[in-house]
Amino acid sequence: MLRFKRFSSAVILHSKSFFSREEKLVSPIHLSNPCRLTSNRFLDIYQLGNKEAIEKERARLKDEMNRGYFADINELKQHGGKIATANKIIIPAMAAVKFPALEVSNSDGSSLKLPITSAGNGVEANKAEAPKASLLCLSFRASSQAMVDSWSKPFLDTFKDSNRVQLYEISFIDSWLLTLSPVKKLLLRTMRKSNPDESKDALHRQIVYSFGDHYYFRKELKILNLLTGYTFLLDKFGRIRWQGSGLATEEELSSLLSCTSLLLDEE
Secondary structure, three states, X not given: OHHHHHHHHHHHHHXXXXXXXXXXXXXXXXXXXXXXXXXOOOOOHHHOOOHHHHHHHHHHHHHHHHOOHHHXXXXXXXXXXXXOOOOOOOOOOOOOOEOOOEEEEOOOOOEEEEOOOOOOOOOOOOOOOOOOEEEXXXXXXXXXXXXXXXXXXXXXXXXXXXXXXXXXXXEEXXXXXXXXXXXXXXXXXXXXXXXOOOOOOOOOEEEEEEEOOOHHHHHHHOOOOOOOEEEEEEEOOOXXXXXXXXXXXXXXXXXXXHHXXXXXXXX
């Protein structure tokens, strides 16, 4: 029992330091290993003879080594995490691409597949009623939480009375220790206690977590810098109709809210 308590305390301490908003941008770990190795991965023993799998892994390692941690730091210093200016107008439905499927965990341990879409688009719809607009805010490091808040809070205030809109804040956790089943359960339990109670508004912020490797997910969305926050506005079919990054400006917020209103008016 004593060992378990010590183990639990160590995990909680580790998780708090991982999610702390006071996280320093430059840590000794990153300085000693500037290459972006997002998680401890092992090539499946059954794929050791698979040339295609080996070549794919080599290409990945080369890609990650070419894009080091210091490149993210330099970009952050140059433009404060603003990778690109957000869309000024809504992306036409015909030109919009699908948001990649992502399985996330709620703090109560239940799982959910995002995005939630309506039937009729070739993708199996979730049991829950599909929203007409969904805002997905992605955070890969604790340092980007303030950026995510700059988008989600005004969005929540504007559409709090709408039951046709959903808001998800997704935290990506790639630490090998935190993805272990018993540690993951303990971490989610800790996060559940730290999350504020849900409001009585129709729209509320849903905080979810994605555990494990996210390289290929990022690849689909062309996400390179892990120190900044990313925001995607999806329609009812799971298509990306607007996107932004970094800290929100007044002009970008106005664009986001306007595009959301347009999605709510779409048939």
